[in-house]
Amino acid sequence: MTHRLVLATRNTHKVTELRAILAETGLDVELVGADAYPEIPDVKETGVTFAENALLKARALADATGLPAVADDSGLCVDVLGGAPGIFSARWAGRHGDDAANLALLLAQLGDIEDPHRAAHFACAAAFALPGGPERVAEGRLRGTLRHAPTGTGGFGYDPILQPDGDTRTCAELTPDEKNAISHRGKAFRALAAEIPGLLGG
Amino acid sequence: MTHRLVLATRNTHKVTELRAILAETGLDVELVGADAYPEIPDVKETGVTFAENALLKARALADATGLPAVADDSGLCVDVLGGAPGIFSARWAGRHGDDAANLALLLAQLGDIEDPHRAAHFACAAAFALPGGPERVAEGRLRGTLRHAPTGTGGFGYDPILQPDGDTRTCAELTPDEKNAISHRGKAFRALAAEIPGLLGG
Numbered sequence: 001m002t003h004r005l006v007l008a009t010r011n012t013h014k015v016t017e018l019r020a021i022l023a024e025t026g027l028d029v030e031l032v033g034a035d036a037y038p039e040i041p042d043v044k045e046t047g048v049t050f051a052e053n054a055l056l057k058a059r060a061l062a063d064a065t066g067l068p069a070v071a072d073d074s075g076l077c078v079d080v081l082g083g084a085p086g087i088f089s090a091r092w093a094g095r096h097g098d099d100a101a102n103l104a105l106l107l108a109q110l111g112d113i114e115d116p117h118r119a120a121h122f123a124c125a126a127a128f129a130l131p132g133g134p135e136r137v138a139e140g141r142l143r144g145t146l147r148h149a150p151t152g153t154g155g156f157g158y159d160p161i162l163q164p165d166g167d168t169r170t171c172a173e174l175t176p177d178e179k180n181a182i183s184h185r186g187k188a189f190r191a192l193a194a195e196i197p198g199l200l201g202g
Numbered sequence: 203m204t205h206r207l208v209l210a211t212r213n214t215h216k217v218t219e220l221r222a223i224l225a226e227t228g229l230d231v232e233l234v235g236a237d238a239y240p241e242i243p244d245v246k247e248t249g250v251t252f253a254e255n256a257l258l259k260a261r262a263l264a265d266a267t268g269l270p271a272v273a274d275d276s277g278l279c280v281d282v283l284g285g286a287p288g289i290f291s292a293r294w295a296g297r298h299g300d301d302a303a304n305l306a307l308l309l310a311q312l313g314d315i316e317d318p319h320r321a322a323h324f325a326c327a328a329a330f331a332l333p334g335g336p337e338r339v340a341e342g343r344l345r346g347t348l349r350h351a352p353t354g355t356g357g358f359g360y361d362p363i364l365q366p367d368g369d370t371r372t373c374a375e376l377t378p379d380e381k382n383a384i385s386h387r388g389k390a391f392r393a394l395a396a397e398i399p400g401l402l403g404g
Binding site: 044045046048080081082083084086088091092093094095104105108109110111112113114117 | 246247248250282283284285286288290293294295296297306307310311312313314315316319
C-alpha cells in the first residue's frame with residue numbers, strides 16, 4: 001500500500017531532491033510538498049540544532065495534517081566560524097531563502113581566510129513523525145573545502161562553493177545522482193527511510 | 203621617560219577608549235593612532251584567532267615604524283553561533299566597519315532565537331610588539347545576553363545589544379568609565395599594560 005507522506009518544505013528544489021533519494025530506497029510512498037496545505041502556517045524554528053528544528057517541523061506538520069510527515073533541517077557548517085552558518089544557513093543574509101545573498105555574504109566574511117582554513121561541511125537532520133505518535137531523526141554530513149568564488153549551476157544554496165573532499169568539482173557541478181549519492185541529505189534520508197516501513201506498519 | 207606607542211587601528215573610538223584605559227594603569231606612554239602613518243598599509247588579517255590577528259597587526263606596525271606597537275582584535279562571540287561572528291565581527295555584513303549593518307544582520311539572523319539561547323560574550327586579545335623584538339598578548343572577556351533590539355547611544359560596534367551579566371543596561375548605556383572597568387578590552391589591556399614597562403625597559 002502506498003502511503004502519503006507530507007514534506008515540511010515549500011522549497012521545490014528540496015521536494016525534487018528528496019523524491020529522487022526516496023525513490024532509490026524502494027520506499028513505497030507518495031511525497032507531497034507542504035504547498036498542498038497552504039492553510040497550515042510555517043512553524044517557528046526555535047531549535048538550536050538541526051535535529052531539534054527538523055523534529056519541530058515534522059511534528060507540527062504531522063499533527064496539523066493527520067498524515068505522516070518528513071522534514072529536514074540542513075545547513076553549511078564552516079570550521080573557522082565555529083560551525084556557523086549552521087541552522088542559520090537559509091537566513092544568513094537576514095532574509096529567508098535568498099541563496100545568492102547568503103552565498104555572497106559568506107564569501108565576503110571569509111575574504112581574508114586562506115585555503116588551509118576553509119574546511120566546511122554540509123549537515124542534514126532528517127526527521128519523520130506520525131500524527132500524535134512516534135518520531136525519528138537521522139543525520140548525515142558531507143565534508144569539503146570552501147572555494148573563493150561560486151562555480152557550477154546545479155544544486156542550490158551553498159552548493160556552488162563547497163568542493164567535496166576527494167573531488168575537484170563543487171556540489172553545483174555534480175549531476176543530481178552524483179550529489180545524492182554522497183550528500184548530507186542523501187545520507188540522512190537513506191538512514192531515516194530504513195526506519196519508516198516499521199513505523200508505518202506498526 | 204615617556205615612550206611613544208603606536209596603536210594599530212584607524213578606529214577613533216578605539217584610540218579614545220584605549221587612552222582612557224592606559225591612563226588609569228599609570229603607564230607613562232604617548233599613544234598615537236595608525237592614522238599618523240598613512241603610508242603604512244593595513245595588514246591582512248589572515249589569523250583565525252583574536253590573538254593571532256592582534257599579534258599580526260602589532261608585529262607589522264612595530265617593524266614598519268620602528269616604534270613599540272599595540273594592537274587589539276576584538277569581537278562578539280555568540281554561543282548559538284558557535285562563537286561567530288568572532289574574528290569576523292567588524293565585517294559581519296560583508297563590508298569592514300559598518301557597525302549598523304553588522305548589528306542589524308546579527309539581529310536578523312537570530313530572529314527566531316529566544317532568550318535562554320541568546321548568551322554571548324565580547325572577547326579581546328591585546329598585543330604588544332617591539333620592533334624586531336619580543337611580543338606579548340593578553341585576553342579579556344565580558345559575558346552577557348543579546349537583546350532583541352539595540353538600546354543606548356554610547357560605545358560602538360555591538361555595544362547596543364549586549365547586556366552584561368548582572369546589569370540591566372546594555373554596554374551602550376554604560377558611561378565610558380563603567381564600560382572600561384568591566385569590558386573585555388579593559389581587562390585585556392590592563393593585563394597587557396602590566397607587562398609593558400619590563401619590555402620597554404629591557
